[in-house]
Amino acid sequence: MPASQKSLDDGAVGGPRHDLQGPVMEEELDEKYPNRPHNKSRTFFFGDLIRLFNSLNSLKKQPSGPRVARAKVGPHGKRGQTSYEMREALIKRFISRWRNDVGTDFYPALRLILPEKDRDRPMYGLKEKAIGRLLVKLLKIGKDSEDGFNLLYWKLPGHTTATRMAGDFAGRCHEVLKKRAMINDDGDMRIEEVNKLLDQLSMAQKEDTQLPIFEQFYHRMNAEELMWLIRIILRQMKIGASEKTILTMWHPNADALFNVSSSLRRVCWELTDPENVLDDEDTGVELMECFQPQLAGFQENSFQRTVERLGVDPDKPEFWIEEKLDGERMQLHMISDDSYPGGKRFGFWSRKAKDYTYLYGSGFEDNHSALTRHIRDAFDPRVNNIILDGEMITWDPETDKIVAFGTLKTAALSEQKNPFQGTGIRPLFRVFDCLFLNDQNITQYILKDRRKALESAVKNVYRRLEVHKYQIAEKSSDIEPALRQIVAEASEGLVLKNPQSRYQLNSRNHDWMKVKPEYMLDFGESLDCVVIGGYYGSGRRGGGLSSFMCGLRVDQNHISAGANPIKCFSFFKVGGGFRAEDYATIRHMTEGKWIDWDRHNPPNDFIELAGGDRQFEKPDVWIKPNDSFVVEVKAASVGPSESFKTNYTLRFPRFKKLRPDKDWQSALSLSEFAILRTKIEQESEQKDFKVEGKRKVAKRMKKSLVAGADSKIKTPYAGPQTKVFEGLNFHVMTDMLHPSKKTKAEIEQIIKANGGDFFAGPTAKENTICIAEKKPVKVASLLKRNNTNIVKPSWIFDAIKQAEIDGPQRPRFLVPFEPVHMFHLLDDMRDSVASSVDDFGDSYTRDITPAELGKLCESMIHPKSSDFTADMLRLKLEERGRGFGEIPGNIFTRCIVRFVPGSKEELASPERGMDFVIGKNRLLFSGGKIVENDDAENITHFVILEEDGDTLKTLRDKLSKRRGPVPRIVKVDWLKESWGEKTLLDEERYAV
Template sequence: MASSQKEPDAEAIEDDERQYGQGPASDDDADELALLRPQNHSKTLPFHELFTSLFNPLNDNKKRPTGPKVARAKQGPHGPSNQSPHEMRRSIVSRFISKWRRDVGNDIYPAFRLILPEKDRDRAMYGLKEKAIGKLLVKLLKINPNSEDGFNLLNWKLPGQTTASRMAGDFAGRCFEVLSKRAMRSTVGEMRIAEVNELLDRLSVVSKEEDQLPIFEKFYNRMNAEELMWLIRIILRQMKIGASEKTLFDLWHPDAESLFNVTSSLRRVCWELQDPSVHLDEEKTGITLMECFQPQLAQFQMHSFQMMIQKMGCTEEKPNFWIEEKLDGERMQMHMARDATSKGGFRFSFWSRKGKDYTYLYGNGFEDERSALTRHIKDAFEDRVKNIILDGEMITWDPELDVMVGFGTLKTAALSEQRDPFNGTGHRPLFRVFDCLYMNDQVLTQYMLEDRRKVLEKSIKNVHRRIEIHQYQEANSASQVEVALRKVVAEASEGLVLKNPRSIYRLNSRNDDWMKVKPEYMTEFGESLDCVVIGGYYGSGHKGGRLSSFLCGLRVGQNDIQKGANPMKCISFFKVGGGFRAQDYRNIDEKTSGKWTKWDRAHPPTEFITLGGGDKQYERPDVWIKPNDSVVLEVKAASVGASDQFGFQYTLRFPRFKSLRDDKTWDSALSVEEFIQLKLRLEAESKDKEFKVDARRKGTKRLKKEVVIAGNNTKVKTPYAGPKTAVFAGLNFCVLSDMLVPQKKSKAEIEQIIKSNGGAIFQSPTAQEDMICIADKRVVKVASLVKSGQTNIIKPCWVLDAMKQAEIDGPQRQRLLVPWEPKHTYHMLDVMREEVESNVDEYGDSYARDVSVEDLKKIMDEMMHPKNYAFDSNEFLTELEEHGKGLGEVPGSMFRRCVVRFVSNEEEPGPNVDLLIAKSQFQFAGGRIVEDDEDLDVTHYVVVGENLDVASSLRKEISRRKGRVPRIVALKWLLDSWDEKTVLDEERYTV
């Protein structure tokens, strides 16, 4: 008998039930989920199966070279394998899921909790970081903290004490090095996944070292070094296994990602979607009260204002759109329900964009004594409101100045409000609400934004500077966007968000219905700043084992010195880690060698250094140095912003090393008073500068150019609008939903196109036997038809493709309809699958119609490798840097804010190899090359060759420009920056 059919093992199930590790849940949730939970027929797999069958194969797959020749030559376990890394990744995950279903059952939740620990909201945070785990292991292994292994565990970013460790900067790797010498087992242990979950649940609810140590001891006694290494990665939630949750969800169930988007519950995904052949009911794909969902996001600005307005779907008939100020805070969703069992009669929950629960901070009710918000908003809701879900931004407000404060101060303000709730002068959290998604048991996401706004305004009353409805300006032209942007620039605000008032709310989507616009922020903050180094941070990865970034400070002013402060004392100001060459690191090391002191958190050097956060010691360095033993760095930055993460009230945004100031001593570096004077002067000067819009996004063009296919001078036409033909004569259609792609059209517009070209329209899908059903999204009628399993459902894009091909073929062939292809089908019956798939080749190229440029690009992209168009790595890194959480420089995106025009007056007899290499490296690293002399986005002119005439004429030309002035540099700047894997200071390469 097949293993999937064997009788349940009662003893095994009872044992797994006892060791399951469910985590906390409300009584209502527990009752509901208990009914959904599938029954496994056997014990969970051994823990080591996770890395032998899944983690290690996925990591090995990441290292595989790509390319067709390599793929053909690769030998798989059953002979030659021509699978791409993407296909191999899916194959590895699929095999693991199949193994689980076969050997365990349909409840994969115990495994997913360990595979995706960062998505598991049922288990509390452990409160353990690398340092704390290192201390536990030192005690567990009974090793001297000052021994080499003890030192390596407690100082994992530092190089080895006596020998260089290969794992510097990789804590789990360091643990493996130490544990492999002292492991209780040389082979893998017998602990099962359920047992690991049970112990991890216990670990998550204890906070004292004496309670944590026995749990680690149990793991240590039953696991080998590799198992313990992966366990530590799970505890730290730093897996990096080479497969995203999207891949895992998709291979578990086709609706898994959709359900996770509206619930953020890993348990519900695993239990409600145990059978991949049973699709999720439509009503369960909506948001639920008191369950976190993944919010809609704004698209990045990539076009001119006019193009952005067009992309939002504005037309001559409906030209209006909304303009909102972009807030510099944290995206937050508020859930509220009247609850007689709760103190005060109301219950609240708050979640961030990433699903982090902030209810503990902002309050669970009006009477919550630790609330930073809810205790102040008792008058915010109209009497008729029973329950509601609000989407908005939590920002920091300064009540004395009556202005918004920067993002970096939000948590500090909330904690301060908890401690002293009625202090009228301190910073406080303010919830600005811009959307209402649920009201009195009704989901509103499918209603238009303008209708949701009416509900919001009738449900919420502003409570001054506590909870307020975010205001918008209605507009109908691009010129109004520029006026609004000038206003936010003058007020030093974050930017704008443009919204289509006729749009629905799309969960976990970044689309053109909302588009954000930021002012140009890459203009340098005046001249460079000379600041003294006061601390250092060890790097990770390829920079592991050496200082890779530095903490810089401002000298205290004369007023503080007169009050008794140490004249050598500095206030932390910013961290800088970009722009350094290997030689720069060597020079700093030579000048400071032997002068660094390990930072002692219990005894910080307050005589010399002031950090942010007081006793919390924000941004504390690994090592520190006295200012008179240190060096002065010349640093440039994009701008200055408020921050509570450093000792000074401001910090630099995007700081970059420029040079080492050998000519300056610590006491000539910038002081607090000098910086404030400089800031005031530059702000006054900036008012006279010409306004400029942020146009740095990848793909930005000044003018739209006609596309020409190589080898064919035929210009590509604009998207097909559709002439009147008889192409659909004699056919019956039932249109069930709007069209979403490749362009947005309403149900009525699709019906009109079909009628204009000979088709008959019916409102019931069963009105005729030969009905063609058209749909692009899962409305109720569509879900019902899919469930019935009796009808094919075709996407509206087939209608446009059929008409376009009829126009190309001419009147004599207009009745030869384009056959259905996989891209045209929303739901396909099994009997039609083979026929539909036979209408395209293996790459998706149609046999019956001419492909468009867009089709061709998609086909070629998928032939090479799959792409995730929803994720822009450059934008992701930029946003991290904006909030002070950058990952350091990544070679693949270090030029992402650079726009270059290459100039030369040399007549080269052959190709310039250095130039070709530099261009390739520059574009690979996210840079953009332009050819237009009038392109005002240019940040650098790169001069090719030795002749200085070109540079001289360029200098005269750009001296007449207003706003940002491009840098003129030699080609060697690009080549050296690539070699050093960081953007070097341009002044060394000025032509």
Template structure:
């Protein structure tokens, strides 16, 4: 079959080397090559996107979907959702390798568009794409379909109403009525990438329109829908990049963490059998890495502090103020060819290069920051990597500015480098690389000591972020009270004994935000004056509301209309489905579309003059509206709202149907409340200042050299010590991956602390024990020889742990088990296997709870242990759930009451008479107890338990009995909430923790007598 002229020209263009291609050839000489053309674009929706989306919607799947066997011979429908996702991805990757080759980068750019740093942003959002589609399809913008495209958040007409809030879905609905193709399209993945490259460089609509028109001509509606999601970088297929990376190569996630390069992941790790060497696993100069992030706050501050101070010997943790800026990493290298002798690069947390904004050298005229760093480094510092936060500093007020002003400040500084006003300030809190040495494996305390020695701060330009040492919750609360008073972001608690964990959220860093600390909050009654349509599952309905303050007669410029309100804040969190339905019921038919050309200034006034800041989609007259009770952490300055102030972290508590617009909060009443709160904070400052004077003094250590490379420097690892390994020699090849992660240096320190010696070759000493947890080049070479046993690091950890358990007995080494062996020689296999019984239970080692559970499952032979339910998987899942709660996700049932401790009173000690309880009431209490236990809560039988957060009583409990209970608990420092079973039942029904002070349909009188504290 011959190609036509257009196809020949296209292939010539693809295969002809360009200047960029030559650079890539030089940078990646061993890059993989595909033996065939890329797959058609339609294979992505058909074999990857659609199957993954179906698993997300229907985790179980009907029996009719049992088509192919999974990796272990099971039918695909019998696999759990995690395994099914991996199976779908694995089949796609296998097909690519077979039909195309080993270079999967063209496909990964479309599968993970938000991770592709090589393609610039398109500069196109939903509204612009909607306008161009209207032109491409030649439809009237005022027609039904034109309206639906241009107003994608609003409830559409006819079938489009179901797609409200989903722009790509709305496009599919419109395009399906007038498709250019009904069969699959003919564009290859490589062609789609070429067109997207052109689209990313097109700056004008006349350049973008022909590209979008070609996509419309050559794709069917489903393909075009997924293409739009790629352009918007909003895939939402139900599989994260971690899952895709893990299927592609076991080291893919690690390489992406240290490089932020999708190209490197695809080209350097194209062979799953070749692993990264240890030296390739750390941060590198001028390579953007994925930084460590702070863990989300637990509901109990006591639990957080328990994680921060694991030992009584060293109970200190650090408190840092959480800055309101942009996370920034700075790389610096000495370069004699550069004016000033130093070269700089800046990257954000999302791997965006900001060097153009902050400067690449000391004499860079565009350097809003680097021009001030000529003397910012100590003598002998040749290169380093710093981690910090870029904030905006106001020199006139000597205070930080809000985050949104950062780019404006940098551009202003470029034009007037030494003028008064606002400019960027980099606050540094970590150093990860120094003079050719990766410091991530060192403790935070050691890294901070090194940072203090290598940086010479530049006032209000380049500073080291301060911290306080603490040991108790009281100190955290005092710091939090101070930052709330200063309208700051919150706090970060850090473990000074911890290493730096790339691309992880870990308990070593925990953020404490004031929105969670309800004791610092305020409850305000605000009038709803506007509404905003939601997206996703809230599409087509008003999901957040603009709230206002009633204007007093003396403040109103229009005294003839006393119902006027000023915009004050937006509230979108804390609503249940019943709350939304109730608001709709009381305001139905009273909403009007907000017309920016004719704003309803008679009834409401926004900030920004003609710019109309925070304009709503719909508006309502105050006298027709409802009053919301809103809780917030504090008040902050904002030019986005009419009175110049707004609430930080506002959250809906309940609907105030007992109030109307006349009794809602007025501007003057709010200012009075604000003044009273500020006075209370000032009164507390004295105690805070006295407390800070008694603070523990900081201790310093000097484990790192400032300049040069010290080959003999060791990691200070605070681990158990003993004589278990006396007389033994070790050769540690790799770090430990399981059951806990430990670096190679930490393992060597453990060996040394317990009497052993370690070497860097296997023949440096007789009877050397080789330790490895993954197949590096050296490990593969030893394994190939066939005469060396290679033991996993878990054996070292198990030996130490077992001797700690058996303290007081003579030290002994655990016999090797199959789980300890990375590679076993033929003459040792029988001996190693004989150290377990027929149920794989160790004869010498104490069994953990997890192992015991697995043993029972194996004894029953009911099913295999589900690896996706490991504690690691649960922690990752918990982290992602916490990220998304409040962003439209529904709380999973098993996490609803997680972190709470509940007590159900039984006897008469607390003043209750069991004989009076009816069987129905007992049934409700029993059901409530089972619900909270299933949903992750800890249920305690002892009222003396100090961790109790809630006490649950029956609906018929008398006020006198509650009074007795309150008296019993009155001496406690932290008072639990006393609630009825109705709170548990309604929270379970709504899949969210409802405010305890609300009344519930199943028990309308509960809140009148039982809520405490009020």
């Protein structure tokens, strides 16, 4: 029987596979991959794979490292295995069994072991809540039943047994499923059958087609197998073994081949025999094969330290400074192909291996191209083939400015449809590296030589494809003016590069270093704020409150007549710095006082969130301010935020201590915070510029729009009359063209009927909103001055429509400006406007029309193309107070420590001497840095073993003469207990 006709039960390779376009039959695969391996026997049962996962998981809790291995000495004096070595042995044993019993095609198993790396299967479009709903239907249980509640509200504590699984969705599913499992023994589904159904699930995007697939899994798997299946679907495996370890166990060249191809399928089908190793040239970048690009490391705490990490030659201390672009990392491949009109064929891939050739073009004559049809003159005639690395950004030809990243897909799709419109935003490819040229892989050449190759091969095509500029620097002080310039221009940041470095695939190293205006000078203030909400944790803190929302007390200056005097505005969230005993104290103080948050009936009399009905940052539970407690926190900075009602928030807040001596009325108020903020801003202006704040956030509303109407009103206005524009001034300059036509006079009458005022000039009143949709002389004059925003008339009607929907009983809510509303936009408003919509352009605050929804769906590109790294995610989550700082590998990230040698007696004590050694290792493991000189820059802590009078006196004398922030002197116990609590504890408890 031909392989293509085998059923899944008969063999490992039968049945259809799927790619992004749909099912791919065995005949097609054999034709495309003529040398691909075929397994000789049926694949393992899915349960065999689950046993591997469980075994690897059990080793995650065991200590590892050389010291542990030395302790495990056998009866014959042989060293025992570390947990890492045991993990390797387990994987190697599984692979060996597969080779012997199944065959040489490991792809069916590997795509389940590393589902997040399998780019041949589309995303499922399923998250925890959607899977929870499917299981509720599948099990025929009520939504309000105990198990239904536990599945749908998996982050909250369960009613009974599921409490310990809070925060672990797959674990919660296991608790529910094991009570209703169809089978209790091992399931009878094989790995290849699982893959077939998962392929079908990835194509089924509706609940009624997804449910029958889940039913098949449910009838043939036990509860534990279903739990791991859910983790595979969510791509949240955490099996305790890295991608590199697993690939290397299959073949010594597997990791290298994956880095240059991004394909698990190719790794498995080309590397079947571990004895046959590849040459270096076989693991280099290849034309039309997506590689894993080199990434930039993160900046250090000072410019000097960042430059040192670049590793430049001390005798030739040259490094390059480039602007960090706010776009999507993209690689361009071009080969000579006479079968293509124009003689060249192109391929485009993102950093996550998403193929964008369909969008940016496959050739010079591609009529659906958003880019390639415009870059015929970009390459030297001698270039036969090339691979370029760069950033795809959006450029606005009217303002000659780069536009925010969120508009890139829309710009590309618009350029596809209207390639020569001349005025619309368009994609621009900025190239900063060349990795392959005329059949030669040049990744092993140094950056300076690769740059020469790039400049000789590529010519700029104005605002279509351009070679990214750089400046040469020799000292760290050269960074400051460059960073000041990008801050002034609201750019993304800088990238520092070592020109002597070679290109390292799939590596985030120090040859390239990002410098973003991310960290501001120390806020320098401790704030006493009242807790008004709580969030349940996950993992180790699942089932209990792990982070809290704090608010600012609404004082007499902000309370309106008849309002509840016991009220707070949301201000920030904090989750780092709490010890187990702090959580215990909080539970004792607030027992019985927490109230579940009801989004349909929010406690607006006591707590007010940002976002109106959208309820930004809503907590899981809330507490009345007069029943609550006060915490003392410190933070890196304070900055504007639309996510909190105060319109400000703290960046990187950290719990310092509980304040049982204070009640809610003693906590910080809105008026007190305003005074404090003014003071801090004045002090900051006088301090030196350091690696500070992200891009300065634009003010919520600056000047706006265009207007001016002197026409007589001819038609009475008969539409809705609201107070939505009360207190706002408008200047209408042109008629409305889209989505319907209205004259200036009609627009002015509508503004007046809904509470607004209009004036004849844009400066007649402060903060006048200017309205226009065409470019007559007076609008062109404003555009040339480039000092005011111009809003399209459609915003007026969207604001009125939403006010009419909200009704008079709700507080006035003014729809914020969105990109679709703006005719002209100043740079300092771009971030604010972009934040009003999601990545696809869908409004956060208003109901869109069917026509808008249709356009949105046309331009939508799947989130699989997202260019978000784990480190970026960690920083974002930490910034938003999600408690990521409690991970052991992260808690000391911002600590630069000098360990002060103690007396000989102290160090001679085995126990105390070991405390020093362990403390250093834990600090390094958790992201901290150690310096060996008392005078080193940016030291945050001096750590000592015990209080020693002479040592302390000498140290304090030195610190008294030190310029800048004074480091803290703490006992080594601070490191020990922070490690034990898995969070950075306040230093005052350990100060000496």
